[in-house]
Amino acid sequence: MAARTLDIDSAWELVLSAVNRSNVTLPLPGTDKEAVKLNGHGAWHLMQPATGEAKDLLSVFLPLCRPVPDNGSPKVIGQLGQSLDGRIATVTGRSRFINGDDGITHLHRIRAVSHAVVVGAGTATTDNPRLTVRRTSGRNPVRVVIDRHHRVPDSHHLFTDGEAPTLRLVAGHYDKSRNPSIGSGVSEIACLGDANAEGPVDPKFILQVLADLGLKKVFVEGGGVTVSSFLNAGLLDRLHVMVAPMIIGSGRPAFSLPEIDFLDDALRPRAQLVNLGSDMLFDLDFSRQ
Structure with a gap:
């Protein structure tokens, strides 16, 4: 019997089964x-024949699946x-949607392998985003919005749809002992300092707050400004x-x-350059910079 060729759907199943695992076949x-x-x-080593799309998907996502040690x-x-x-975006801020369907599916896949x-x-x-996993299988991540001045309307999806937990990071003095347990609703964490401050938020501190929550x-x-702040601080392991x-x-x-x-x-x-179909992906590895 001829060997079964691994397609992109089966490759995605493998990715989900690889989340937080290593030294395993x-x-x-x-x-x-x-x-x-x-x-x-x-x-990683592929042990079965696979389509080009499947190989690309594994090469992009398996590096994101490695477990992070407790320390x-x-x-x-x-x-x-x-x-x-x-x-x-345009000069007026319109950005829905620059990327095509395949690019949006790619976003949902990254969400599915993220905490x-x-x-x-x-x-x-x-954009009033939902930030959930809808175009593919996988778990919804915890949604986090950096909102020092309560700019985001309370009526937006992040605060009303109940599809996934949402953390709203706002102004105030951070006290780790007062961190909420992550449930299914919306929680505010006072951690972004003076409410009257207008300067950038320290991205390293944001990562510390999230790490305190596991x-x-x-x-x-x-x-773009938020992603650039993490990049400029040397905190990105990868950039898509x-x-x-x-x-x-x-x-x-x-x-x-x-x-x-x-x-x-x-x-x-x-x-590495990957053809997603509707878009071209530059998968940039900063982990050894």
């Missing part, structure tokens, strides 16, 4: 045949969806940049980073 879904062998360092640093992935000319998905108040206010696989989904075949012209840039004078100072992560 995973069977082909629905069989006892060995399909993928994972070692303890993030490497280890959080693992953080960022995401930006942009046009060919590097815009994430928490983080957005800034601007993105939460403008959330150590963090997906920073947007917007999805490029749509679209030219917007004047608009909001994907990255907001300090200027450099010399190209020697540019960030040059290891990269």
